[in-house]
Amino acid sequence: xxxxxxxxxxxxxxxTLLLKKKIINFPNPGESLLLECKDGNNNKYLIDVTxxxxxxxxxxxxxxxxxxxxxxxxxxxxxxHDNPDGQEVECPHIHIYTEGFDDKWAYPLDQKLKTNPDDLxxxxxxxxxxxxxxxxxxxxxxxxxxxxxx
Numbered sequence: 001x002x003x004x005x006x007x008x009x010x011x012x013x014x015x016t017l018l019l020k021k022k023i024i025n026f027p028n029p030g031e032s033l034l035l036e037c038k039d040g041n042n043n044k045y046l047i048d049v050t051x052x053x054x055x056x057x058x059x060x061x062x063x064x065x066x067x068x069x070x071x072x073x074x075x076x077x078x079x080x081h082d083n084p085d086g087q088e089v090e091c092p093h094i095h096i097y098t099e100g101f102d103d104k105w106a107y108p109l110d111q112k113l114k115t116n117p118d119d120l121x122x123x124x125x126x127x128x129x130x131x132x133x134x135x136x137x138x139x140x141x142x143x144x145x146x147x148x149x150x
Contacts (some may be wrong), residue, residue, distance in 0.1 A: 001099075001100075002069060002097065004099040007071060007098075010071055011097070011132075013132065014039060016037055016133070016135050017135055018038065019139065022138050022139050022140060023142060026141050026142065027050065028051065029052060031051055032048060032050040034046060037133065044066075045064065045071075046064045047061070048060070048061070048064065055077060058077040059074075059077065059123065060076070061124060061127045071096075071097045073094070074113065074127055075095070075106075076092045076109075076117050076123060078091045081093055081095075094107055124141060125141065
């Protein structure tokens, strides 16, 4: 379990995506993508990008530390989330690690991340920015099938 200070430090640390090519193929509906990155202290992170099969506009983007600790998760076009205090947060929303609660707290996406939730590729780019990915401007994202669900 991480302290809040440790989690905040990991979230804000400058990270580099570890890619062989500077192209990311955005997942088609029903598919997912796993990306690796590391920071200057050689901490390793995994970024999961998942698309809905039945609902191609549904997406989940999450950053994990030590393989299983979710630091950040963005949910697009999914169900609402119930926070530990009983408050319901509509989708899209963002989960941010909170000491003692892991990723159980969610916030309306627009409170933390300014992005267009109707464009999953834009969400991924903005998610990279929120994760402080240093080489995000060098990466081209392509594919993804029908991102608008039509």
